[in-house]
Amino acid sequence: MKNVTSYIKTHKNRFINELIELLKIPSVSADSAHNQDVLNTADFVKRSLEKAGCDKVELCETPGYPIIYAEKIIDKNLPTVLVYGHYDVQPADPINLWDSPPFEPVIKKTDTHPEGAIFARGACDDKGQMYMHVKAIEFMISSGELPCNVKFMIEGEEEVGSESLSWFVPRNKEKLANDIILISDTGMIANDIPSITTGLRGLSYVEVEVTGPNRDLHSGLYGGAVANPINILTKMIASLHDENNHITIPGFYDNVEELSSDERAEMAKAPFSIENYKKALQIEELYGEKGYSTNERNSIRPTLDVNGIWGGYMGEGAKTVIASKASAKISMRLVPNQEWREITQLFKNHFENIAPKSVSVKVTPHHGGQGYVTPIDNIGYKAASKAYETTFGKIPIPQRSGGSIPIVALFEKELNSKTILMGFGLDSDAIHSPNEHFGIWNYLKGIETIPHFYKNYTELFK
Amino acid sequence: MKNVTSYIKTHKNRFINELIELLKIPSVSADSAHNQDVLNTADFVKRSLEKAGCDKVELCETPGYPIIYAEKIIDKNLPTVLVYGHYDVQPADPINLWDSPPFEPVIKKTDTHPEGAIFARGACDDKGQMYMHVKAIEFMISSGELPCNVKFMIEGEEEVGSESLSWFVPRNKEKLANDIILISDTGMIANDIPSITTGLRGLSYVEVEVTGPNRDLHSGLYGGAVANPINILTKMIASLHDENNHITIPGFYDNVEELSSDERAEMAKAPFSIENYKKALQIEELYGEKGYSTNERNSIRPTLDVNGIWGGYMGEGAKTVIASKASAKISMRLVPNQEWREITQLFKNHFENIAPKSVSVKVTPHHGGQGYVTPIDNIGYKAASKAYETTFGKIPIPQRSGGSIPIVALFEKELNSKTILMGFGLDSDAIHSPNEHFGIWNYLKGIETIPHFYKNYTELFK
Numbered sequence: 001m002k003n004v005t006s007y008i009k010t011h012k013n014r015f016i017n018e019l020i021e022l023l024k025i026p027s028v029s030a031d032s033a034h035n036q037d038v039l040n041t042a043d044f045v046k047r048s049l050e051k052a053g054c055d056k057v058e059l060c061e062t063p064g065y066p067i068i069y070a071e072k073i074i075d076k077n078l079p080t081v082l083v084y085g086h087y088d089v090q091p092a093d094p095i096n097l098w099d100s101p102p103f104e105p106v107i108k109k110t111d112t113h114p115e116g117a118i119f120a121r122g123a124c125d126d127k128g129q130m131y132m133h134v135k136a137i138e139f140m141i142s143s144g145e146l147p148c149n150v151k152f153m154i155e156g157e158e159e160v161g162s163e164s165l166s167w168f169v170p171r172n173k174e175k176l177a178n179d180i181i182l183i184s185d186t187g188m189i190a191n192d193i194p195s196i197t198t199g200l201r202g203l204s205y206v207e208v209e210v211t212g213p214n215r216d217l218h219s220g221l222y223g224g225a226v227a228n229p230i231n232i233l234t235k236m237i238a239s240l241h242d243e244n245n246h247i248t249i250p251g252f253y254d255n256v257e258e259l260s261s262d263e264r265a266e267m268a269k270a271p272f273s274i275e276n277y278k279k280a281l282q283i284e285e286l287y288g289e290k291g292y293s294t295n296e297r298n299s300i301r302p303t304l305d306v307n308g309i310w311g312g313y314m315g316e317g318a319k320t321v322i323a324s325k326a327s328a329k330i331s332m333r334l335v336p337n338q339e340w341r342e343i344t345q346l347f348k349n350h351f352e353n354i355a356p357k358s359v360s361v362k363v364t365p366h367h368g369g370q371g372y373v374t375p376i377d378n379i380g381y382k383a384a385s386k387a388y389e390t391t392f393g394k395i396p397i398p399q400r401s402g403g404s405i406p407i408v409a410l411f412e413k414e415l416n417s418k419t420i421l422m423g424f425g426l427d428s429d430a431i432h433s434p435n436e437h438f439g440i441w442n443y444l445k446g447i448e449t450i451p452h453f454y455k456n457y458t459e460l461f462k
Numbered sequence: 463m464k465n466v467t468s469y470i471k472t473h474k475n476r477f478i479n480e481l482i483e484l485l486k487i488p489s490v491s492a493d494s495a496h497n498q499d500v501l502n503t504a505d506f507v508k509r510s511l512e513k514a515g516c517d518k519v520e521l522c523e524t525p526g527y528p529i530i531y532a533e534k535i536i537d538k539n540l541p542t543v544l545v546y547g548h549y550d551v552q553p554a555d556p557i558n559l560w561d562s563p564p565f566e567p568v569i570k571k572t573d574t575h576p577e578g579a580i581f582a583r584g585a586c587d588d589k590g591q592m593y594m595h596v597k598a599i600e601f602m603i604s605s606g607e608l609p610c611n612v613k614f615m616i617e618g619e620e621e622v623g624s625e626s627l628s629w630f631v632p633r634n635k636e637k638l639a640n641d642i643i644l645i646s647d648t649g650m651i652a653n654d655i656p657s658i659t660t661g662l663r664g665l666s667y668v669e670v671e672v673t674g675p676n677r678d679l680h681s682g683l684y685g686g687a688v689a690n691p692i693n694i695l696t697k698m699i700a701s702l703h704d705e706n707n708h709i710t711i712p713g714f715y716d717n718v719e720e721l722s723s724d725e726r727a728e729m730a731k732a733p734f735s736i737e738n739y740k741k742a743l744q745i746e747e748l749y750g751e752k753g754y755s756t757n758e759r760n761s762i763r764p765t766l767d768v769n770g771i772w773g774g775y776m777g778e779g780a781k782t783v784i785a786s787k788a789s790a791k792i793s794m795r796l797v798p799n800q801e802w803r804e805i806t807q808l809f810k811n812h813f814e815n816i817a818p819k820s821v822s823v824k825v826t827p828h829h830g831g832q833g834y835v836t837p838i839d840n841i842g843y844k845a846a847s848k849a850y851e852t853t854f855g856k857i858p859i860p861q862r863s864g865g866s867i868p869i870v871a872l873f874e875k876e877l878n879s880k881t882i883l884m885g886f887g888l889d890s891d892a893i894h895s896p897n898e899h900f901g902i903w904n905y906l907k908g909i910e911t912i913p914h915f916y917k918n919y920t921e922l923f924k
Contacts, residue, residue, distance in 0.1 A: 030779035091781055160779055205780045214744035218894040220865030223795045224765035225756045227749035231768050238700035282676040287689035287820035294687045303686035306693050307783050312770035313791060317492035317622060318667045318828045319553055320793055321769050321894055331782055333685045358749035366780045403682030432680040432783055
């Protein structure tokens with residue numbers, strides 16, 4: 001893979017411009033108004049894989065958005081890498097907090113990206129990181145250095161729960177057969193501290209609605225005499241954590257994987273500055289589950305967060321009203337061995353149980369997924385670790401991520417393969433937030449590192 | 463006042479049509495987009511008082527919306543009644559829950575109003591009830607039966623805190639000098655159970671904002687590791703009531719007037735059906751402060767209600783975000799002897815105190831007012847009671863209301879007058895809610911009853 005750096009040098013501007021074109025399409029899967037944009041993005045990805053030299057590129061219809069499948073099979077005796085990524089993005093709101101429009105990519109320097117970063121929704125999550133793989137394959141095919149077989153599966157519903165992928169994978173096991181799955185949809189500690197994600201949290205996402213009186217009421221005439229759905233909702237949500245910030249849903253922790261003190265000691269070695277972390281978020285104090293460090297709280301421990309809440313009068317000025325309804329969106333991040341459907345059911349039962357009879361409660365599950373762990377003695381992990389060592393000059397640190405890629409557990413179950421998470425983004429890249437960006441250095445470093453994985457993996461596979 | 467019923471019979475259709483015209487103007491004082499509508503409504507009221515035969519009608523400029531002043535002085539030795547009302551209305555949202563447009567009045571029959579009711583925002587609160595007084599004066603002047611002097615003061619900011627009135631009254635004490643103040647901006651128990659409101663609750667209305675991290679965060683990467691402002695806000699709000707639904711703000715109950723058991727026993731005699739109350743609101747159980755009945759909870763006890771809450775993702779589908787900010791509008795209904803400015807300060811101090819250091823909190827007071835009690839041995843009360851007895855055939859029941867007319871306490875302080883609250887609306891008239899309405903029977907009964915008050919009061923005054 002000695003030619004990869006010179007290839008990148010020659011094609012750098014084209015690589016950046018192609019990504020910028022991809023980022024211009026607002027493929028927001030959560031918003032039906034962007035339906036055509038999501039479809040156009042699927043087409044873009046299909047054409048990109050064709051141009052990169054894949055043999056067979058298909059736009060596979062599903063009950064939802066299409067999945068792009070592509071392959072380059074060079075020898076059936078060689079191992080097969082399946083690359084997964086997604087072409088859909090998170091909604092861009094709150095739009096007014098973006099310094100530049102979310103779908104008009106611009107390149108600006110930042111403290112963590114002195115060489116410049118591309119600012120746009122999806123720059124890092126996951127268009128930029130997915131596109132690194134397209135460019136890495138382009139290099140390996142065009143230079144005749146592809147050491148094994150490769151398959152691509154790029155979906156358009158990751159940000160809304162990957163339902164169509166869950167439908168697609170069990171129906172296409174043979175087509176998707178592989179030896180290892182490779183995904184870039186996570187981050188690393190810092191540009192000079194490479195790391196590989198070895199664990200992901202699962203997810204259960206629900207919406208709750210509390211209904212009190214059948215209509216909005218005057219808060220003077222009825223205040224104090226009837227249950228106010230907003231007050232009740234705040235009480236119910238508040239009760240979901242105890243004074244130590246443990247989650248109070250009965251059975252919630254039953255299957256939670258408890259790490260040994262050795263494992264926790266190993267985790268604690270990862271470089272981390274509480275002061276820098278607080279400074280970056282402009283908060284005075286951290287907050288979380290008693291008995292666990294910040295890095296444990298956001299990786300090996302399950303959580304419950306309200307992602308949205310609304311009810312009553314939200315306009316200018318004052319309205320003395322008792323609302324008829326109040327609602328919230330709530331997500332729980334889960335850890336390995338917590339079954340997301342079971343947790344969703346536990347939540348639903350508990351939330352319905354704690355509601356006073358003076359209100360009625362509706363719990364609507366949105367979507368979910370399982371947590372996941374990659375053992376570091378897997379040859380896929382070793383191949384990735386060596387690849388980073390070659391291009392970064394440092395052995396990467398294995399680390400658990402707090403995020404969720406629910407589909408990874410499904411892959412293991414249906415395709416019987418482990419997944420390697422080679423992420424090149426940074427925590428400060430603001431994914432899911434206004435001003436999301438992806439460092440140009442990281443983008444190119446990803447394209448450079450990926451071919452080394454293929455080479456190392458093929459050698460270790462023998 | 464023997465001619466009043468025939469006068470009403472003759473002019474009934476005109477009285478209804480005039481009120482409908484008044485209701486068509488969307489005088490929403492809380493919304494600056496309706497600025498011109500509020501001013502047009504002031505003009506309408508001014509012209510109405512001129513046509514009714516008042517001698518001196520003025521549109522008095524204030525720092526906000528104008529106050530309409532009018533008078534008919536017949537003899538300086540006779541007593542003077544000051545009529546107060548307001549021409550502004552509550553916002554109409556949620557608009558989609560109205561069966562007909564809020565500013566296109568329609569007459570429909572209801573269970574409680576088999577003779578028909580006018581449906582429109584402001585029909586009962588307070589355009590309809592205020593306009594009864596204009597028509598009552600028209601009758602008394604045109605028929606030569608006005609027994610005493612009368613002054614009118616109709617404002618346009620009652621629904622947003624009466625700030626300009628608080629400015630106007632101390633500056634016009636001589637102009638406003640009176641012996642008794644008469645207001646129709648409350649309700650009665652039922653059309654066959656007349657009642658007079660003898661107490662009003664005070665009000666303190668605040669807005670709170672909780673800020674955590676400086677930007678919206680990915681709930682996977684940060685979930686569990688930082689304070690989520692929505693979770694914190696729900697915890698803070700929930701903690702404002704204890705397990706008995708007592709309010710936990712230190713000092714909140716210090717000055718609360720405690721009624722004797724005799725007084726509470728007297729109150730309990732008012733006809734009230736818990737089953738009908740629950741049925742009308744379609745709720746299975748009532749809810750409120752331990753140790754008090756429903757009618758006590760919404761009249762003689764202070765309350766704290768969230769009137770609106772918002773934060774995070776409120777759109778379609780799911781977004782796994784930890785919001786940077788969460789907000790709520792909170793109002794407290796106060797009882798006699800609770801000083802609203804002091805309570806506002808107690809709330810602010812407490813809410814800031816209970817915030818964990820991981821967030822910052824901003825408390826913005828909106829407005830407030832004092833509670834009020836009218837003694838039933840006042841001759842104004844006696845005059846009103848006898849007036850109802852004449853026109854309804856029943857002695858009205860004195861009752862405390864849960865609502866607030868903050869200006870009543872100011873009147874007592876600045877003008878040294880007691881206020882008589884002769885309300886003709888019903889609880890089911892949905893004031894401040896979608897489908898607000900006012901019974902035509904009630905409207906005409908009000909016009910009939912008011913002149914008897916003037917007559918009785920003038921006689922008792924001697």
